[in-house]
Amino acid sequence: xxxxxxxxxxxxxxxxxxxxxxxxxxxxxxxxxxxxxxxxxxxxxxxxxxxxxxxxxxxxxxxxxxxxxxxxxxxxxxxxxxxxxxxxxxxxxxxxxxxxxxxxxxxxxxxxxxxxxxxxxxxxxxxxxxxxxxxxxxxxxxxxxxxxxxxxxxxxxxxxxxxxxxxxxxxxxxxxxxxxxxxxxxxxxxxxxxxxxxxxxxxxxxxxxxxxxxxxxxxxxxxxxxxxxxxxxxxxxxxxxxxxxxxxxxxxxxxxxxxxxxxxxxxxxxxxxxxxxxxxxxxxxxxxxxxxxxxxxxxxxxxxxxxxxxxxxxxxxxxxxxxxxxxxxxxxxxxxxxxxxxxxxxxxxxxxxxxxxxxxxxxxxxxxxxxxxxxxxxxxxxxxxxxxxxxxxxxxxxxxxxxxxxxxxxxx
Amino acid sequence: xxxxxxxxxxxxxxxxxxxxxxxxxxxxxxxxxxxxxxxxxxxxxxxxxxxxxxxxxxxxxxxxxxxxxxxxxxxxxxxxxxxxxxxxxxxxxxxxxxxxxxxxxxxxxxxxxxxxxxxxxxxxxxxxxxxxxxxxxxxxxxxxxxxxxxxxxxxxxxxxxxxxxxxxxxxxxxxxxxxxxxxxxxxxxxxxxxxxxxxxxxxxxxxxxxxxxxxxxxxxxxxxxxxxxxxxxxxxxxxxxxxxxxxxxxxxxxxxxxxxxxxxxxxxxxxxxxxxxxxxxxxxxxxxxxxxxxxxxxxxxxxxxxxxxxxxxxxxxxxxxxxxxxxxxxxxxxxxxxxxxxxxxxxxxxxxxxxxxxxxxxxxxxxxxxxxxxxxxxxxxxxxxxxxxxxxxxxxxxxxxxxxxxxxxxxx
Numbered sequence: 001x002x003x004x005x006x007x008x009x010x011x012x013x014x015x016x017x018x019x020x021x022x023x024x025x026x027x028x029x030x031x032x033x034x035x036x037x038x039x040x041x042x043x044x045x046x047x048x049x050x051x052x053x054x055x056x057x058x059x060x061x062x063x064x065x066x067x068x069x070x071x072x073x074x075x076x077x078x079x080x081x082x083x084x085x086x087x088x089x090x091x092x093x094x095x096x097x098x099x100x101x102x103x104x105x106x107x108x109x110x111x112x113x114x115x116x117x118x119x120x121x122x123x124x125x126x127x128x129x130x131x132x133x134x135x136x137x138x139x140x141x142x143x144x145x146x147x148x149x150x151x152x153x154x155x156x157x158x159x160x161x162x163x164x165x166x167x168x169x170x171x172x173x174x175x176x177x178x179x180x181x182x183x184x185x186x187x188x189x190x191x192x193x194x195x196x197x198x199x200x201x202x203x204x205x206x207x208x209x210x211x212x213x214x215x216x217x218x219x220x221x222x223x224x225x226x227x228x229x230x231x232x233x234x235x236x237x238x239x240x241x242x243x244x245x246x247x248x249x250x251x252x253x254x255x256x257x258x259x260x261x262x263x264x265x266x267x268x269x270x271x272x273x274x275x276x277x278x279x280x281x282x283x284x285x286x287x288x289x290x291x292x293x294x295x296x297x298x299x300x301x302x303x304x305x306x307x308x309x310x311x312x313x314x315x316x317x318x319x320x321x322x323x324x325x326x327x328x329x330x331x332x333x334x335x336x337x338x339x340x341x342x343x344x345x346x347x348x349x350x351x352x353x354x355x356x357x358x359x360x361x362x363x364x365x366x367x368x369x370x371x372x373x374x375x376x377x378x379x380x381x382x383x384x385x386x387x388x389x390x391x392x393x394x395x396x397x398x399x400x401x402x403x404x405x406x407x408x409x410x411x412x
Numbered sequence: 413x414x415x416x417x418x419x420x421x422x423x424x425x426x427x428x429x430x431x432x433x434x435x436x437x438x439x440x441x442x443x444x445x446x447x448x449x450x451x452x453x454x455x456x457x458x459x460x461x462x463x464x465x466x467x468x469x470x471x472x473x474x475x476x477x478x479x480x481x482x483x484x485x486x487x488x489x490x491x492x493x494x495x496x497x498x499x500x501x502x503x504x505x506x507x508x509x510x511x512x513x514x515x516x517x518x519x520x521x522x523x524x525x526x527x528x529x530x531x532x533x534x535x536x537x538x539x540x541x542x543x544x545x546x547x548x549x550x551x552x553x554x555x556x557x558x559x560x561x562x563x564x565x566x567x568x569x570x571x572x573x574x575x576x577x578x579x580x581x582x583x584x585x586x587x588x589x590x591x592x593x594x595x596x597x598x599x600x601x602x603x604x605x606x607x608x609x610x611x612x613x614x615x616x617x618x619x620x621x622x623x624x625x626x627x628x629x630x631x632x633x634x635x636x637x638x639x640x641x642x643x644x645x646x647x648x649x650x651x652x653x654x655x656x657x658x659x660x661x662x663x664x665x666x667x668x669x670x671x672x673x674x675x676x677x678x679x680x681x682x683x684x685x686x687x688x689x690x691x692x693x694x695x696x697x698x699x700x701x702x703x704x705x706x707x708x709x710x711x712x713x714x715x716x717x718x719x720x721x722x723x724x725x726x727x728x729x730x731x732x733x734x735x736x737x738x739x740x741x742x743x744x745x746x747x748x749x750x751x752x753x754x755x756x757x758x759x760x761x762x763x764x765x766x767x768x769x770x771x772x773x774x775x776x777x778x779x780x781x782x783x784x785x786x787x788x789x790x791x792x793x794x795x796x797x798x799x800x801x802x803x804x805x806x807x808x809x810x811x812x813x814x815x816x817x818x819x820x821x822x823x824x
Contacts, residue, residue: 016467049487055428057494064497067505068490071483075461078480082469085476093479097509098554119554142510142531 002166003124004034007134007156009041012171012230013076022171022230023083026129030089035124037159039134040080041152042072062107066136066146070095073133073152081131091129094119096136097144101155103137109148110137112155112217115162132159150211157214161221168218168225169236170210175229176237177202177209179401180254185393187402191252193238196225198252201344201378215239250347250354251399254392257340258385260290261313262370263306263320267330270302274327278304281323287312291340291373291382301330305371307382310336338370339388342380343395355379361398367391414578415536416446419546419568421453423585424642425488434583434642435495438541442501447536449571451546452492453564454484474519478548478558482507485545485564493543503541506531508548509556513567515549521560522549524567524629527574544571562623569626573633580630580637581648582622587641588649589614589621591813592666597805599814603664605650608637610664613756613790627651662759662766663811666804669752670797672702673725674782675718675732679742682714686739690716693735699724703752703785703794713742717783719794722748750782751800754792755807767791773810779803 006029008022022038030036049068053060077093084091099119103110123130134152137145147154153170160168175190177199182188194202196219203212209227218225218239228236268274279289292306308316317334324332348354358379362369367390371382383391396402418441420434434450442448461480465472489505496503511531515522535542546564549557559566565582572580587602589611594600606614608631615624621639630637630651640648680686691701704718720728729746736744760766770791774781779802783794795803808814 016464019468052428052487052491053494056431056491057498060494061497064490064493064505067493067507068487071486071490074483074486075464075480078476078483079464079468081476081479082465082472085473086469093476095479095556098556144507144510 002034003037003163004029005037005039005156005160005163005165005168006171007039007041007152007169008080008171008230009134009152010044011173013040013080014044016079019076019079020083023080023087023089025230027084027087027089030129036129037120037124037163037165038080038129038131039152039156039159040073040076040131041134042069042076045072045075063143066107066144069146070133070136070144073135077131077133081129084129084131089129090127091131092123093131093133095133096155097138097142099132101132101137101158103139103145103147105139105141105143105145107143107145110139110145111213112137112147112158115158117159117162120159120163150214153211153214154217157217157221157223157225160223160225161217166224168223170214170225170227171230172209172227173230174209174227175232175234176227177239178253180392180396181256184256184389185254185396187393187396189401189403191237192235193240194252195346196239196241197377198344198346199239201342201375202253202255250351251343251345251401253344254395254399254401255342255344256388256392258388259310260307260338260340260382261310261316261336262334262338262382263308263313263316264303264333265305265320265324265327265329265331266303266333267301268304268324268327270296270300274302275304277327278320278323279306281319282306282308282316285312285315285319287316287319291371291380293371307338307340307371337385338382339385339391340380340382341388341391341395342378343399344378346377348377348379357398358395361394362391365390365394414446415449415575416441417449417451417568417572417575417577417580418583419451419453419564419581420492420583420642421546421564422456424583425452425492426456428491430642431488431491432495435492435499435501437642439496439499439501442541448541449532449536449575449577450492450541450543451564451568451571452485452488452543453546454481454488457484457487475555478519478556481558482545482548482556485547489543489545493541496541496543501541502539503543504535505543505545507545508567509550509554511544513544513549513570515551515557515559517551517553517555517557519555519557522551522557523625524549524559524570527570529571529574532571532575562626565623565626566629569629569633569635569637572635572637573629578636580635582626582637582639583642584621584639585642586621586639587644587646588639589651590665592804592808593668596668596801597666597808599805599808601813601815603649604647605652606664607758608651608653609789610756610758611651613754613787614665614667662763663755663757663813664759665756666807666811666813667754667756668800668804670800671722672719672750672752672794673722673728673748674746674750674794675720675725675728676715676745677717677732677736677739677741677743678715678745679713680716680736680739682708682712686714687716689739690732690735691718693731694718694720694728697724697727697731699728699731703783703792705783719750719752719783749797750794751797751803752792752794753800753803753807754790755811756790758789760789760791769810770807773806774803777802777806 081091081093100116102114134155178188225239290307367387493503493505512528514526546567590600637651702719707715779799
């Protein structure tokens, strides 16, 4: 007898028929002897509700938006519980407030601070399936809060942590985590396992399978987390906390993003405080600065390059022009047609040579590397956007990730 | 500075535009210096939600139906609070659970047992308008409950009682309580005031302005209750606890119902326990028996007549046929084409002659009275259905209720 927390959301609870299909799946697991907690997300009502709010108030108070949005999951949990009961599977629904999913008071993107598991445990021991509204909680003052995009994943992981569940299963519209995007690289392969750290790097780099906060949460509380498909059977991908075994690939995946733009300010006096001045001005406008490179020149000046989200490029460039005037810099250059590629793998920790393999492979394809940034388990490079697909496929093959590849990892 | 509790429901919060109109009305009262608590009902979502429930479970668990239905008011309170904020009027919404509208656990028709007014008072003293979801509460176990049809009226009255509000105003789609139904009697007149007892008699007799439970509640806690229109201005009707002044009419209104059918069992042995046997068999089938008359005959047998809701007539008749066989009664007769007319007024307590006036007026119109039943402030008669409108108009005029009537009340 084990305890599973399953999370279903979005399209998988979007119609009465799909809710019934989810109920069947849950009832089947229950019949196999598992204690079941189901976390349910909104069924596509968000847009309708937000349109109502906008019609009443162009900039509605976040507290009331949360009261409004929380009704979406409440409808889903009631219907899912009914569908389970109809299958002869005793079930009970709870809103976030009812199971005391306590959060801070930041409406619209609240963070879970505590969960009271008493009520859920009581139902489980009476043989009931417990159905919990994801995405929502309640603050200390009893106000309804919501957790922001993907918050239901976090609810599921937090619930699993509180209950010490044997596994937290996140049902999505993909069947697992892939070595890279199959649309770009047909050889992409579903990973059986991936570490939390790798998942975090992949998620932050654009692999949008799980909300990053839920993965952090899973890592912190060591919740075994599995991503799998609501529509197909299959084992999905297990997110683990162990180091990979010797025979595992050094690289788990290749992430990429087109959502970047590059700005360079040239001929800045090479003085203390200049870097802060440049980045600070941009950051003050709430623009996220990602990679930063500084090259010291021969003439007591320096060149300073950094990347920003492409959507913020125009604004960042305007700010930088002003900074350049103030610093009497030589010029400002910009480039929106870049892409970021990252290879991710905990194997890097113990194996040298990953970076040089990456640079060699890109060089062999005639792709120039514009910027480089590294972390303990990741190497990211900026290249010209038009080479993105070519680079992803070349690296995917070179690091032995291809579905059919039997090759050993080539260490430069 | 006084405290008003206003309740808006159904059609008056059915669209974004109507919610904005309600917000304007509330904000205007606030600007006049009144502390405001607004109780809001569902905006016509009930049917959509119930259809979803039925699609999932033909006979859904009442607990989950309540979870589902409670979302309707939650949407309304969020939107109404937003609309108030948009008008520059600080507002805050609360679900039934959030303001601890404690009920028993009878899902679908729960009764309010307690209200914690602390939170509301705090908001009021901070100058906020408090917007509360009607129709819903929470039981001791934290489960969401709903109060049944018209439950929002009860929420409003209970809230007004808990807060000792100066007035509880129920906004409806009629502009007050009338002396009788204007569709039947064009001379019908809006009453300025009516006592709780009269209102109870009128409500139970078919004047469906207010949920009867909310009137009982108002009577018990002496909440000044006013019925008025959400669409027109006007003072509405105040429901009071005082005896009418001398110059007021003895009769407040004339209620009627077509929703009745009559059954007679003839030639029953006149023995102790027979009445119980007859009524008991029908009542056991959950059929509501209203008026009961027993005539003792000369031959040691008795005739027994009673009324039931017309919808239950067939079933009641079948039961009665069986009872008649068992009791060896002579025959069973029935009549579905009857109507009940009642004159209601606390003035009856101190004035004799109301009944005889009623009988004389009906007699003058050639209307035969089939059954009579009286209470302290009401006289009801059963007549042939086709005479209903004629009888209502004749009595309305005779008791001085006509809009233009200057006449004194004719005491037979």
